[in-house]
Amino acid sequence: MIALRIAHCGVSSGQYGEKEDQMENTDLEGRIERLERRGRAAMIVAIVSASSAILAVGGAAGSRATAEVPAPLAPRPSGVLTVRELNVVDGNGVTRVKIGAPLAHAIVSGQQNRTRGGRPEDTMSGVLLFDAEGVERSGYATVDHGYSNVLLTLDEKNKQHAMFIAEPTGATTLRLFNADTKDRVDVAIDKDGPSISMIHRGKEVFRIPATNRTAR
Incomplete structure (x- = not known):
């Protein structure tokens, strides 16, 4: 057990x-x-x-x-751009604005004038405007030598028809004219005071004030 x-x-x-x-x-x-x-x-x-x-x-x-x-x-913006001439052209390459010192002599009826003043040395500097055909139609310039007028002109295709002149002595004249018909209207002010004159076909037909001034 x-x-x-x-x-x-x-x-x-x-x-x-x-x-x-x-x-x-x-x-x-x-x-x-x-x-x-x-x-x-x-x-x-x-x-x-x-x-x-x-x-x-x-x-x-x-x-x-x-x-x-x-x-x-x-x-940065460029500081100064120094040039003698600057041309602005349109899409067709036609110069529409010219800035120059001096400006090139005017081209009238396809011919370049010898001068913009009375003598070859009478150059001007400023701005010219041209139409789409490249014809000079306006200018804003100062005379470079001698009697240094500053003037604004408005032209047709071949001739000048309006001029606004400020002379260095202070006289100022607004002149509208037609060289073909020898008609002209002057609104002026100088040391003798204001005046308005009209010339028709080369002869003065109206002047205020009536003086013995001769037409310029």
């Missing part, structure tokens, strides 16, 4: 030992699995943190780089 009991107990102890080993193995595997899960979670957290840090550093560097790049400078 004692031997049987011992034998029975021995069998029971062996079976219990095997179960205990199985439980220990299961518990160890569980621990390993939990450690692996924790390791994977820690790795994910580390990757996310590293990525965020890289993005933050990159953004800061980009901001600094952007801040350090100077804004493009606005074009």
